[in-house]
Amino acid sequence: xxxxxxxxxxxxxxxxxxxxxxxxxxxxxxxxxxxxxxxxxxxxxxxxxxxxxxxxxxxxxxxxxxxxxxxxxxxxxxxxxxxxxxxxxxxxxxxxxxxxxxxxxxxxxxxxxxxxxxxxxxxxxxxxxxxxxxxxxxxxxxxxxxxxxxxxxxxxxxxxxxxxxxxxxxxxxxxxxxxxxxxxxxxxxxxxxxxxxxxxxxxxxxxxxxxxxxxxxxxxxxxxxxxxxxxxxxxxxxxxxxxxxxxxxxxxxxxxxxxxxxxxxxxxxxxxxxxxxxxxxxxxxxxxxxxxxxxxxxxxxxxxxxxxxxxxxxx
Amino acid sequence: xxxxxxxxxxxxxxxxxxxxxxxxxxxxxxxxxxxxxxxxxxxxxxxxxxxxxxxxxxxxxxxxxxxxxxxxxxxxxxxxxxxxxxxxxxxxxxxxxxxxxxxxxxxxxxxxxxxxxxxxxxxxxxxxxxxxxxxxxxxxxxxxxxxxxxxxxxxxxxxxxxxxxxxxxxxxxxxxxxxxxxxxxxxxxxxxxxxxxxxxxxxxxxxxxxxxxxxxxxxxxxxxxxxxxxxxxxxxxxxxxxxxxxxxxxxxxxxxxxxxxxxxxxxxxxxxxxxxxxxxxxxxxxxxxxxxxxxxxxxxxxxxxxxxxxxxxxx
Numbered sequence: 001x002x003x004x005x006x007x008x009x010x011x012x013x014x015x016x017x018x019x020x021x022x023x024x025x026x027x028x029x030x031x032x033x034x035x036x037x038x039x040x041x042x043x044x045x046x047x048x049x050x051x052x053x054x055x056x057x058x059x060x061x062x063x064x065x066x067x068x069x070x071x072x073x074x075x076x077x078x079x080x081x082x083x084x085x086x087x088x089x090x091x092x093x094x095x096x097x098x099x100x101x102x103x104x105x106x107x108x109x110x111x112x113x114x115x116x117x118x119x120x121x122x123x124x125x126x127x128x129x130x131x132x133x134x135x136x137x138x139x140x141x142x143x144x145x146x147x148x149x150x151x152x153x154x155x156x157x158x159x160x161x162x163x164x165x166x167x168x169x170x171x172x173x174x175x176x177x178x179x180x181x182x183x184x185x186x187x188x189x190x191x192x193x194x195x196x197x198x199x200x201x202x203x204x205x206x207x208x209x210x211x212x213x214x215x216x217x218x219x220x221x222x223x224x225x226x227x228x229x230x231x232x233x234x235x236x237x238x239x240x241x242x243x244x245x246x247x248x249x250x251x252x253x254x255x256x257x258x259x260x261x262x263x264x265x266x267x268x269x270x271x272x273x274x275x276x277x278x279x280x281x282x283x284x285x286x287x288x289x290x291x292x293x294x295x296x297x298x299x300x301x302x303x304x305x306x307x308x309x310x311x312x313x314x315x
Numbered sequence: 316x317x318x319x320x321x322x323x324x325x326x327x328x329x330x331x332x333x334x335x336x337x338x339x340x341x342x343x344x345x346x347x348x349x350x351x352x353x354x355x356x357x358x359x360x361x362x363x364x365x366x367x368x369x370x371x372x373x374x375x376x377x378x379x380x381x382x383x384x385x386x387x388x389x390x391x392x393x394x395x396x397x398x399x400x401x402x403x404x405x406x407x408x409x410x411x412x413x414x415x416x417x418x419x420x421x422x423x424x425x426x427x428x429x430x431x432x433x434x435x436x437x438x439x440x441x442x443x444x445x446x447x448x449x450x451x452x453x454x455x456x457x458x459x460x461x462x463x464x465x466x467x468x469x470x471x472x473x474x475x476x477x478x479x480x481x482x483x484x485x486x487x488x489x490x491x492x493x494x495x496x497x498x499x500x501x502x503x504x505x506x507x508x509x510x511x512x513x514x515x516x517x518x519x520x521x522x523x524x525x526x527x528x529x530x531x532x533x534x535x536x537x538x539x540x541x542x543x544x545x546x547x548x549x550x551x552x553x554x555x556x557x558x559x560x561x562x563x564x565x566x567x568x569x570x571x572x573x574x575x576x577x578x579x580x581x582x583x584x585x586x587x588x589x590x591x592x593x594x595x596x597x598x599x600x601x602x603x604x605x606x607x608x609x610x611x612x613x614x615x616x617x618x619x620x621x622x623x624x625x626x627x628x629x630x
Contacts, residue, residue, distance in 0.1 A: 031582035034538050037566050051542065051570035051577050063545050064569055067552060223349050227366065230378050237382060251352045254379055255366035257572065262366050267346035 009072065009088045010043065016086070022064035024050040026075040036074075053257055056153070058233030058276065058314070060085060077117040079145040079153070079233045092118040094171065094194035096129050102169060102199045103133055105190045112163030113137045113150050114181060115171040119194065120148045126171065138163040143315045145233070152177055155277045155314045157184035170202070176282055178202040183311035207281065208309070211296060218290040218300050221269035224250040226297075227258060229275030234314070236274040239294055243272055246301040264288050272297040277312040324387065324403050325358065331401070337379035339365040341390040351389075368572055371468070373460075373548025373591065373629070375400060392432040394460040394468070394548045407433040409486065409509035411444050417484060417514045418448055420505045427478025428452045428465050429496060430486040434509065435463040441486065453478040458630045460548070467492060470592045470629045472499035485517070491597055493517045498626035522596065523624070526611060533605040533615050536584035539565040541612075542573060544590030549629065551589040554609055558587055561616040579603050587612040592627040 013021065021040055025033050037047040048068055050061035057076035064071055071085045078087045111130065113123055127137035139150040142159030146152060150159050152170070160168050160181045170178045170191045178191035182202045189202040218224075224247060228240045237252075244250045250272070255262055258279055263271060270290040273280045280293045293312040298304035328336065336355055340348050352362040363383055365376035372391035379386055386400045393402045426445065428438055442452035454465040457474030461467060465474050467485070475483050475496045485493045485506045493506035497517045504517040533539075539562060543555045552567075559565045565587070570577055573594055578586060585605040588595045595608045608627040613619035 027580050030580040033581065034540075034566060034583060047566060048543075049540070049566055049568045049581070051540070051568040051573075051581055053577065053580075061569070067569075225349075225364070225366070228363075251349060251362060251364055253364045253366040254376070254382075256378075258366075262368065265342050265345040265368075266348065266364070266366055268349060 009086065010039075012086055013040075013045075013070070013072070016070055018045075018069035020046045020048070020068040020070075022048050022050065022061065022068035022071045024052075024054055024061045024064070024071060024073045026054045026056075029075050032074070055276070056233070057087065058155075058231055060232040062232055077151070078147065079156075089117060091121055094119055094122060095197070096122065096125050098194065098197045099126065099129055099171075099192065101197055102190060102192050103135075105199050105201060106135060106167065106169070107188065108165065108167040109134070110136045110138055110165050110167070111190075112160055112165035112168040112185075112187075113139050113171070114152045114157075114160045114163075114168060115150060116153075116177060117148065117151055119171055120151045123150045137169075138165050140164070145314065152181060154180060155312075157181050157311075157313060158315055160185050160187075176278060179204050179207055179281075180311055180313075183207075184313060210284070211281075211293075211309075212306070214284065214290045214292060215296050215299050215306075218270040218292055218296075221290070222249060223268045224270050224272055224297070225253040225263075225266055225268035226250050226272045227275055227279075228252055228254050229258075230254055230256045231275065234275045236314070240272075240274045243274070243294055243297055246298070246303060250297075258283075260286050260288055263291075273312075277314065280312065324401065325354075327401055328355075328360075328385070328387070331385055333360075333384035335361045335363070335383040335385075337363050337365065337376070337383035337386045339367075339369055339376045339379070339386060339388045341369045341371075344390050347389070370591070371548070372402065373470075373546055375547040377547055392466070393462065394471075404432060406436055409434055409437060410512070411437065411440050413509065413512045414441065414444055414486075414507065416512055417505060417507045418450075420514050420516060421450060421482060421484070422503065423480070423482040424449070425451045425453055425480050425482070426505075427475055427480035427483040427500075427502075428454050428486070429467045429472075429475045429478075429483060430465060431468075431492060432463065432466055434486055435466045438465045452484075453480050455479070460629065467496060469495060470627075472496050472626075472628060473630055475500050475502075491593060494519050494522055494596075495626055495628075498522075499628060525599070526596075526608075526624075527621070529599065529605045529607060530611050530614050530621075533585040533607055533611070536605070537564060538583045539585050539587055539612070540568040540578075540581055540583035541565050541587045542590055542594075543567055543569050544573075545569060545571045546590065549590045551629070555587075555589045558589070558609055558612055561613070561618060565612075573598075575601055575603055578606075588627075592629065595627065 057079045130137045140162035182189040182204045192199045280291045372394045445452045455477035497504040497519045507514045595606045
């Protein structure tokens with residue numbers, strides 16, 4: 001599998017006329033910051049580096065723009081467009097022929113195609129491959145947060161819903177994205193991991209059982225902290241205020257980095273998460289108290305039925 | 316030992332005319348947030364709570380003022396004065412007679428008196444007590460960050476320096492404040508803990524040996540991250556820029572909460588701390604790499620001699 005940057009970042013930077021450059025890298029790539037900063041300094045730029053934890057383009061370190069002309073955000077595609085932020089992410093080419101593995105799992109003549117940003121440029125090739133095998137791949141527009149056709153995020157699955165297909169093929173790694181596609185579309189989902197070259201049918205029933213148990217536990221809570229993020233693309237104060245109005249026991253709590261210690265020290269019996277949706281679904285095991293999604297809190301408050309369960313998305 | 320709040324916070328709040336109130340508590344008191352918020356809501360206020368870690372009044376959660384009229388900061392005295400922040404801290408009365416324990420340790424007829432905010436209101440009584448025993452207590456003004464005469468912070472020891480005395484009596488708990496007084500004044504320091512009622516002579520030689528070892532280790536580093544805080548009373552970008560200019564291997568890194576994970580992920584060989592001074596002195600054992608004070612980095616860069624070692628203060 002080969003990887004290549006999206007473009008020449010030095011050329012794009014030069015065009016902006018910026019002299020003071022701020023750099024932000026996600027956790028797994030942060031070690032590149034020092035050598036990238038050295039390169040920039042040798043080209044005459046002043047450089048500052050963000051040391052904040054960073055998990056997505058919803059988490060821009062805009063504070064740095066007080067002391068810099070432009071922010072280079074590395075590793076993620078834009079979820080919103082800003083003139084003072086340059087995004088730099090990697091494309092990774094997958095082995096199209098390995099999709100042979102998927103074919104026995106597909107049951108329809110039409111299949112919706114979705115993937116994450118690294119592979120989205122290959123969706124036309126994937127569609128072509130399927131066509132050779134008599135299957136029509138449908139690639140749809142998503143929301144503004146997923147500007148590339150067929151692109152999904154861990155919190156935005158609109159491009160999957162918009163295909164209109166009864167079966168979805170997700171190409172990418174990890175379990176959360178395909179689970180999200182499954183819950184958001186309620187369709188049959190086949191997930192193909194281009195690294196292991198394995199395909200499987202996505203089953204969300206275990207996750208739903210776990211969520212049901214958390215909802216039941218949260219019904220005993222005497223106090224709820226409704227978490228609002230300060231991050232650029234995660235602040236959903238309106239939703240938080242609506243949820244707060246559902247219960248006298250609920251208070252709004254602003255947190256930038258949601259950590260087990262922060263929740264323990266605050267001492268609420270349960271939390272409702274309006275920040276990154278994955279905090280509730282993915283990180284529950286790390287947290288000392290139930291962490292509900294907005295829709296799950298609605299179930300606790302009796303304004304939504306379990307039968308109307310929906311996955312939380314930022315669209 | 317009795318404790319009482321500084322004033323009626325509800326009365327002070329009413330006078331401001333604020334309707335939307337943000338609350339901030341330090342870590343050890345965060346659990347009070349929910350009941351305080353309930354009280355405020357019953358009095359007709361809208362309330363939001365800061366879930367951020369908080370270690371001092373240098374760490375105001377000013378972001379909350381985007382969504383609130385006023386911030387109540389609990390547990391610390393002001394380090395700067397702002398119209399949109401109300402400070403609420405506790406006074407704790409100590410047993411003055413227990414200072415008998417101190418008398419055998421004092422060697423001078425004049426002694427400088429310093430303490431932390433909880434006890435500062437009792438300095439006149441302490442002075443009176445010493446006078447009865449033939450000792451003149453000297454209480455001096457500090458800096459703007461320590462508005463009460465004789466007050467010290469973990470990062471500001473000016474009131475101790477300004478007494479002009481050759482011997483200082485520190486009243487309070489913990490080892491760091493008296494060590495700071497000793498290093499900042501270079502005078503003989505007696506520390507009296509009003510809880511254990513024990514007095515002792517302060518010896519900073521172990522801390523200095525540890526710092527010397529860190530400086531030696533940092534001399535091997537190929538890269539330095541110069542940490543700049545985003546916190547309201549800890550951002551020292553000018554100092555950071557001056558330090559950056561001392562070495563081609565140094566880059567400025569902005570961090571809000573300095574954690575071991577953040578430093579590990581960034582991957583610098585050593586760090587220089589311009590945020591809360593105690594991060595270098597108190598928290599070194601938590602960090603995976605040497606964390607130097609600004610003055611220690613100057614020693615590494617050869618622009619300061621070890622003999623001119625000074626403790627880092629924010630004045």
